[in-house]
Amino acid sequence: MPTLALDIQFGEDIVVVNKPTGIATHSPDINKIGMAEIVQAELLSCGISKKIHVVHRLDKTTTGVLIFATSEQKAKELVEDFQNHRVQKKYHFLTAEKPNFTEAEAHSFIEKKQNAFVSKPTNKNEANASTYFKKIKLNSKFQLWQATPVTGKTHQIRLHAKELGLSILGDTLYGGMPYPHLCLHAAELEIPGKGLWKFDHPPFFERMGLIRDPKLCEILSAFDSRQRTYKFLQNQNQSLRLMHLENNQFRIDVFGEIMWVYWYSEQDPTTPELERFEFASNFIGKKVLIRKMQNRGTDPLSQTDSTFCEIPDNWEAKEDEMTFEFRKKQGLSPGLFLDQRQNRKWVRQNSENKKILNLFSYTGGFSLAAALGKAAEVVSVDLSKNFLEWTKKNFELNQVSTHEKKYQFFSMNTFRFLEGTQKKGRKFDMIICDPPSFSRDNKSVFRIEKDFSQLLDLCWSCLENKGVLIFSTNYEKWDEFTFQKKIKDHLNSKNHKLQIVKHYLPPQLDYEKPNEDRLMKSIMLQKI
Secondary structure, rough: OOOOOOOOEEOOEEEEEEEEOOOOOOOOOOOOOOHHHHHHHHHHHOOOOOOOOOOOOOOOOOEEEEEEEOOOOHHHHHHHHHHHOOEEEEEEEEEEEOOOOOOEEEEEEEHHHHHHHEEOOOOOOOOOOOEEEEEEEEEEOOEEEEEOOOOOOHHOOOOOOOOHHOEOOOOHHHOOOOOOOOEEEEEEEEEOOEEEEEEEHHHHHHHHHHHHHHHHHHHHHHHHHHHHOOOOHHOOOEEEEOOOOOOOEEEEEEEEEEEEEOOOOOOOOOOOHHHHHHHHHHHHEEEEEEEOOOOOOOOOOOEEEEOOOOOOOOEEEEEEEEEEEEEEEOOOOOOHHHHHHHHHHHHHHOOOOEEEEEOOOOOOHHHHHHHHHHOOEEEEEEEEEEHHHHHHHHHHHOOOOOOOEEEEEEEOOHHHHHHHHHHHHOOOOEEOOOOOOEEEOOEEEHHHHHHHHHHHHHHHEEEEEEEEEEEEOOOOOOOOOHHHHHHHHHHHHHHOOOOEEOOOOOOOOOOOOOOOOOOOEEEEEEEE
16 A cells, blocks of 8 residues: 555545544535545545545534545445444534533434524434533533534534533534634544544543643644644654644744744744743654744844754754755755645656756755656756755765766856756756745846746746746745736747646645645646
């Protein structure tokens, strides 16, 4: 079985996924994706071509056991199992309510009226929805309960919990105390004769004292989502974004042994905020460095760090199978932009026997991916000699000799390099161009919003027929639609023939929830 990123278990024509919060079971419309589409893409990326069939659903905000079928016959069997109530399910949830009972049951008739689900309590015989509740544990402010639904109506547990005075923490739709997220988890699912599947609930369900600090639980909930999708606690030397859009004050990456916090607020972190980061890093067994992202674009070497232990100047960690060196004292980032992980994976899978050009190459992540992908030629171009030496170090860490003639490194302005390449008639099968939004050297200033068309023209002129251009930007004033439209409109205005390259790798769930605006925008175009 190929290595999967998602936390997936397999049965006979069955796939069971450990669903994170914030993602629907399946696509609600043509422009959006859900867990079914994500699992399908994940399996396809690993050479598993079986089609995913939805047989039941979890709310977008619910975590835990979600099951799919991989054949039409199994899908039919499972749907019948659910409809005939043969499936045994257990959910865990937190509540801030304090009932005077330890067990309860709810029976009601649930139906959808207009855009809302309505539950009318009734006797057991007339009910179309029944749920049994049992208290698991409590502390002075919160309680952990188990819900066992007999039926499977939409929002059944949430509605029944409200009726019993057990409104779920974070479920403001049904009377729950406001919280950063809904605290409802599908813990267990059993189908007699087909299997039993379990996934642990979020860590603060067990350590209920943590719930008193919602901001800490916001961090731990983000970690929980990455664990469900990428099992990063089992892959201690991997690199991953642990917190992205969940909070606009900071972002968190993990690079092997180091938890790296990018602090964006103008105000320094307060003592409670520092204590949260220290607790979170200890919780996952990492050393933490908090870097204030000050004077970005004007003084990139300015650094203000907070740490609680000694952080090495240099260390190594992996991205998938590639090893990189990370550095504490060379720029605001330690050396790898993780939002390009899937693009690097695609480059590695599609580089064999091709001539690859990596522009604005930074520490050479794309160059290394191409080299390991058995490219015939890899050229790295960056203005910084230090970054090119760092690139060579990354090559060496992966047993790739930088002395081979097919690997070339040029410390020069990208425009000057492309102009010289154009004059020589030299062309490449693949060009990766990921420019900064703004940069300057001693002769010129680059701004993506005004210079992208010239850069695009030069790249296109150096691209072989049937060649692929990967063009990316982090420019915050363009959304992905605007960015891609500008690229296509400009190339079409020059009568260039092109087509979009299909990208079959699954989305990066550590960086963004599907369908939300992404900071890193990219497009793959083939010259035809």
